[in-house]
Amino acid sequence: MxxxxxxxxxxxxxxxxxxxxxxxxxxxxxxxxxxxxxxxxxxxxxxxxxxxxxxxxxxxxSTRFYSHPAYADFNLAEKGLDLVFPEAGCGCGFPDGTYIVTYPTWPVVDKMTGKTEFSAENAEKTFKSIARISERDAETCRFIFEKFRTKWLPAIVETQYSPPTPWGVKDAVERLMDDPESGFDPVYAVMTVEQLARDLFESVEMQCFFMRRQSTQMGTYGEDVIGPHGALRNLATVLSVAASSITIxxxxxxxxxxxxxxxxxxxxxxxxxxxxxxxxxxxxxxxxxxxxxxxxxxxxxxxxxxxxxxxxxxxxxxxxxxxxxxxxxxNIKYDRGQLHWANVAMHELPKYTADDYDPDFILCANKTLIIKDTDYHASKWKAEIWLDGMAKYLALVVWEDTRWAPMKAPPGKHNAMAEDYAPPARFLTEKQWLELKVK
Ligand SMILES: Cc1cc2nc3c(=O)[nH]c(=O)nc-3n(C[C@H](O)[C@H](O)[C@H](O)COP(=O)(O)OP(=O)(O)OC[C@H]3O[C@@H](n4cnc5c(N)ncnc54)[C@H](O)[C@@H]3O)c2cc1C
Structure with missing residues (x-):
């Protein structure tokens, strides 16, 4: 009993x-x-x-939890879930001071329900930031936003909230690839991250930004095939289609x-x-x-x-x-995309070279700080991490929550989270891990 x-x-x-x-x-x-x-x-x-x-x-x-139906269905905002939305989305800065700033294309207009609305103004700001680097890449982004709005978003939402389709029945994302108007080329489904980056973008900046953010999204590297779902979602995230939020x-x-x-x-x-x-x-x-x-x-x-x-x-x-x-x-492996995850306590917020050129850079919810070298991000970065435990050139993504949520640190102090990649734990001995810690 x-x-x-x-x-x-x-x-x-x-x-x-x-x-x-x-x-x-x-x-x-x-x-x-x-x-x-x-x-x-x-x-x-x-x-x-x-x-x-x-x-x-x-x-x-960082979370986009407000977009989940449970957020409104159970009135989570009334149950103490308080989110704050940085003004800009994903940013990317390079050592020579060049930078990219993206802005939420569908910002949240009602915090209680999580309702979002398309912002043409923010989309234009994103195009302008990318156009400073490459007019063609800005046009690619304009094309992606248009297709996202009309074709991709409905397909993503349908697959996200539906059970898997039976064998032989295509889901909404797979059907996109049969639709010549969708803008989602079927070959994207079998391209590696590096191939996607080089196919979609001409500038080294956008290629590197796309590849590094892909690692954050899915724990994958340049040589991985991420499939149609991965490609759609990563493009949406890099271009800040949905606003990122910080949980108070x-x-x-x-x-x-x-x-x-x-x-x-x-x-x-x-x-x-x-x-x-x-x-x-x-x-x-x-x-x-x-x-x-x-x-x-x-x-x-x-x-x-x-x-x-x-x-x-x-x-x-x-x-x-x-x-x-x-x-x-x-066969499921849990240790392919491992993270170095640093929670940092600071006396003051960091300053970036890009801030001198654009005050909006500091307003990015997260900042990708990388070198400008497509080949490095496509292959050498991972090779160095897997062989030595840490790459020669750090490829950090940094979130500075206290810029928007000061209550996450004592008065006048700040915290940040910084992420880079690490090899599977079993690749190094305990001694080697301890040496890395000191480094
Ligand atoms: C380092 C890292 C960074 C991430 N960053 C982000 C991010 O920035 N944004 C984002 O949206 N997502 C992020 N994710 C992903 C996110 O955390 C996961 O997708 C999410 O937590 C999965 O939720 P879940 O409920 O499926 O499983 P889990 O959160 O894994 O929950 C499983 C639960 O089961 C419990 N459990 C396990 N075994 C037993 C047992 N035998 N008996 C009883 N209970 C058990 C565990 O304690 C746990 O509470 C990150 C994940 C990791 C690891």
């Missing part, structure tokens, strides 16, 4: 599981979430780092608001509750067992918000899974 019983039992309290739980609870099901950690949220976590009084995020940092109080405020929404719908959650097994009877999931042996019955379903490897190999077990699925789960 089970120790407790719910319609739906959810393993892991990451923000995706929380959103699912909120919708199920809102539709009348009794839902309980079991989370191994001390708080809900998973990757949307924040801690007091690197010094007392500084709030830093360790995973999800840290990313875990997203989880806190979802947690409140779940409680308001009658859902339950349990932290420090690690799940060990899904209980299966006659091929159907009937509940879970925690590591302490407690058994929980699921009257309608068990949902896992945990990675597929653990879900398949540990919770369900090989006896209930086909060899093909087991093989595929085992």
């Amino acid at each position: 089970a120790d407790a019983s719910y319609d739906v039992v959810v393993i892991g309290g990451g923000h995706n599981a929380l959103i699912t739980s909120c919708y199920l609870a809102a539709n009348g099901l009794s839902v309980a979430v079991f989370e191994r950690s001390h708080e809900l949220g998973g990757g949307t976590c924040s801690e007091e780092l690197p010094l007392p009084g500084f709030v830093s995020n360790q995973c999800s940092h 109080g840290g990313s875990h405020s997203i989880a806190h608001a979802l947690q409140k929404a779940l409680s308001d719908q009658g859902g339950k959650f349990f932290v420090h509750h690690e799940v060990d097994k899904v209980l299966v009877e006659n091929g159907t999931a009937k509940g879970i067992r925690l590591v302490d042996g407690t058994e929980i019955e699921a009257k309608k379903m068990v949902i896992s918000g945990v990675d597929p490897t653990q879900t398949i190999a540990r919770f369900i077990g090989p006896e209930y899974v086909s060899p093909k699925l087991l093989r595929r789960a085992a």
